[in-house]
C-alpha cells in the first residue's frame with residue numbers, strides 16, 4: 544500500500560551544519576505516527592521541510608506517492624497535507640465561529656476575502672457550528688479567540704486544521720503550554736481525531752506519545768536512529784538513555 548507520507552534521503556543544511564541528515568521515513572495510511580527527539584534533534588526543521596516552509600538541499604517528499612518536494616505550502620495543503628494553524632493576530636480578533644467559517648470557505652476554494660458573503664451562507668455556518676461543537680468549543684463560538692482559555696485556543700487550532708479535511712495532519716506539540724486542568728480536554732480530542740486522517744505527532748511528552756502512537760520514529764542530531772512500535776521504542780536502551788535518563 545502506498546505510504547500516506549514519505550521522505551527519501553532528505554537533507555537540509557544550514558551553512559556547514561546538517562540539520563536533517565539523510566532522513567528516510569514512511570508513514571502508513573491512517574497511522575498515528577509520533578516523531579520524537581531531544582531538543583535540537585531536527586524535528587522543527589523536518590516539519591518545515593514537509594510543509595514547504597524550507598526547501599531541502601536534496602532528497603524527496605511524497606504525499607500519497609506523489610512527489611511534493613518542490614511545491615509551495617498552499618499547494619501541499621491543497622493536496623491534503625495540513626499542519627495545525629498557529630493562531631495569529633487576525634484569528635485572535637475573530638471568534639471561533641468566524642475562523643471556522645473562513646477555514647471552511649478556504650477548503651471550498653474561496654479566498655479570505657469571501658468571508659463576508661460566506662457569513663450569510665447558512666450551510667457553511669451550520670457546518671462550522673457543528674464542527675466547533677464536536678471539538679468541545681460550543682460555548683466558545685462567539686467569544687473573541689484571544690479571550691479564550693489557552694486550552695480552548697489549542698482545541699480551535701486542531702479544529703481549524705481538521706476543517707480543511709486533510710489526508711495527513713501534522714500535529715506539533717498539541718498540548719504544549721496548556722495548563723494541567725485543561726490538558727485532558729486537548730488530549731481526549733487528539734485521541735478522537737478521525738481514523739481516516741493520518742496523524743504525525745511531534746511531541747516531547749512521552750506519556751502522550753506512548754498512549755497515542757502506533758509507531759514512533761526517533762530523531763537525534765538530524766538523523767533517524769530508531770523506529771518501531773511503542774513496545775519496541777519504549778524498551779530501546781538508547782531511547783531510554785536519551786529520554787528517561789536510564
Ligand code: ADP
Nearest residue numbers: 557560562580581582583584585586587588589
Ligand atoms: P528540534 O525542533 O528538534 O528542537 P530544530 O529543527 O529546531 O530541532 O533544530 C535542529 C538544529 O538545526 C539545531 O541545532 C538548530 O540550531 C539548527 N537550526 C535550525 N534552524 C536553523 C537555521 N535557520 N539556521 C541555522 N541553524 C538552524
